[in-house]
Amino acid sequence: MKRTRYTKFNGDLASSLGLEDLMEALSDFLLDSGFQDPMSQFQELDGDHNMENLREAIRQVLEDGSFLDMEAQEQYEAMSEEQREEMIDQLVERLEQGNFIQQEQGDPSETQSSSGPGEIQQPAPPQGEARFNVTDKSMDFLSYKSLRDLLGGMGRANMGRHDTRYEASGIESSGSSKPYEFGDTMNLDVNATLSSALQREGLGLPLNIEYSDLHIHQSEYQSSCATVVMLDCSHSMILYGEDRFTPAKRVAMALSHLIRTQFPGDSLHLVLFHDSAEEMPIQQVARVRVGPWYTNTREGLRVAQRILARSNKDMKQIVMITDGKPSALTLPDGRIYKNAFGLDPIVLSETLEEVARCKRASIVINTFMLAQDFALMQFVQKVSAMCRGKAYFTTPDKLGSYLLMDFMNRRMKTIH
Template identity: 55%
Template sequence: MRITRYSKFEGELDQLDSAELMQMIQEALLGQGMNDPWDPDPDTRPSMDDLFDAILQALMDRGMIPEEMLEEAMNSDDIQESRLGQQIQRLMDKLQMDGFIRKEFEEDPQAAQGGQGQPGEAKFQLTDKSIDFLGYNSLRELMGGLGRSSAGNHDTRDYASGIDMTGELKNYEFGDTLNLDTTQTLSNVISKGFENMEESDLVIRQAEYSSSAATVVLLDCSHSMILYGEDRFTPAKQVALALAHLIRTSYPGDSLKFVLFHDSAEEVPLSKLAQAQIGPYHTNTAGGLRLAQQLLKRENKDMKQIVMITDGKPSALTLPDGRIYKNAYGLDPYVLGQTLREVASCRRSGIQINTFMLARDPELISFVRRVSEMTKGKAYFTTPTNIGQYVLMDYMSNKTKVVN
């Protein structure tokens, strides 16, 4: 394996390429969901100071900062005013100029009340370019773990289901699609004459049928996804970004949407996914399934599926009057019953639920298996380390089937 030793970097730090810098801070950008594990705030947005700290940490981890410059910065009253701080500021400006981030200001509430209207702390938003970059990097890392160098990409004018030849030959049987292999068929007929041709002389070339799919990824962002010192939410977001890039580049006829579920559930656009946060606390699986069904009913695709990534038991419900019913202890019979009603509704609509479970509680295992049986879906009991490989393998294996 080729190893790059960043400690041999020469020149000014602010000469770093923006793409290389984005790769260095990718984990920090996706890990913003792990804010305060005891009091998560879903509305928290990363600031420019957070970006400064992420770049500083990445440079330090790779030994790219000269010792004298680092010592000078650590001894300064304000590290951002030091030589090192100024170079990092220029790197941040370059990220903005190259279109990877967009700097924004949040209005200071106190200043606004006083009539001054002064901007508050500077925040940053990831752009479509950076989302695509993070998705590509995530896909490359996950596909590398599968032993693949890259995802296949077949350009087509028709953004829908299609048929690709596999190259395998077989004798024609009644009911087969007549993808005739003329060379082999003529070879069988020419010696005895066309007037003596029989059905058994026909040879066809088999093909793979690639179905069009509509997918909703249900991401659990309840408290447990960052509890107990383990960040499960960041790997889940990484998988979602990789899947989005895979579909955009290799399966352009497919559709993909994202739903976060916690006390309630809401759709989140791809552009906001990387900076999504954990919280609130509970797991409204029924609400997530209900919203996913609404989104899938608008799609006209061969296959409709829900990919649910979670680590917790259903513990919340949205009542008809809009109130949230919660019970964090065990599988509440009322919560479980309403959740299974939504699962049954998915089954009636022909929607498959594939669950990727990040926990191992016996009660939870039983619940997940029941969901899979009801919708003829699959259940994967995995970990944050390898969940991405399972999700990608499952998606690609569902895409094709051999047709004759």
């Protein structure tokens, strides 16, 4: 008789660690937005994705005391310095083999003379410095973790699950019925059908049921939705002693994973707005850092409208996450008008005019405001009133719950 004997795993410590657990422990380093948090264990690494910083981040995780269990921690502390360095090298190699990171060698001829969309200009890395990129697999994993942390268990949903005030034929009954029309799902309401026949012919046998007597159950008409997340990446998102940008990125990642897995009929797009505005693939949101400085809300709304105009979804919405007042405006000749002091009347009027265009296009604007300035609150409330949207005055730690729970509650209505 064949038997299987189980014995304790005696392999090296690096092979026994789970890569997903390690990625979760490194998430603050991988999602760094440029905020110098004095309480962060990765503060001195500046969010620079070079291989030396990655090794140092792994070293800090292993030495933290909360990642390894007691037995593994004792085993790690008993290692020599050379053994620890070898273990870190093995973990880096496992991350590469698991397609969580991709290593690239720095080109001495490359410089960072200009900053890309949503990034603060950074000095050029040392010549020949080895760097790494976080792969799409890692982004998907971190998105799932963000969603799990924000909402926990998820309910089931199918394509086009947003409730509206309309009804249609289907399998899920809402309690009401209607006369059958050609093309409707034959979800027969027996009671209403018999009642119609009895009212027409009276009580008697046999009961003659005609085409006009047929009634069917109605189900709630559920629609698909096109969503544009407008993410403020102006420099104020990491000023004033608080990181507001990293939580916003985590929420966008979680929303992306939620729509992809629970609402496959929906579409999600990302627009970054700062001095100007541009669309960015939602898969790249985790790699975005803050910058440039100002807040061009009108240009962000313009880009979002162009995206929604080419969408064929029944419902269209803009989810705007910001912490600052509109302070920039793109002029007709392409120049940027900027005023960081107060709600500039020119900027304000042009931004509200763009909001009015959204209203005429039946686009709902839901605003999540990470600031408590009274004048700014009045502006946000006016935007929400114009587009029949909602305004949430929240904090970075509560942003995810407000945004995702609002999306899951499916309280949006299609306006006709």
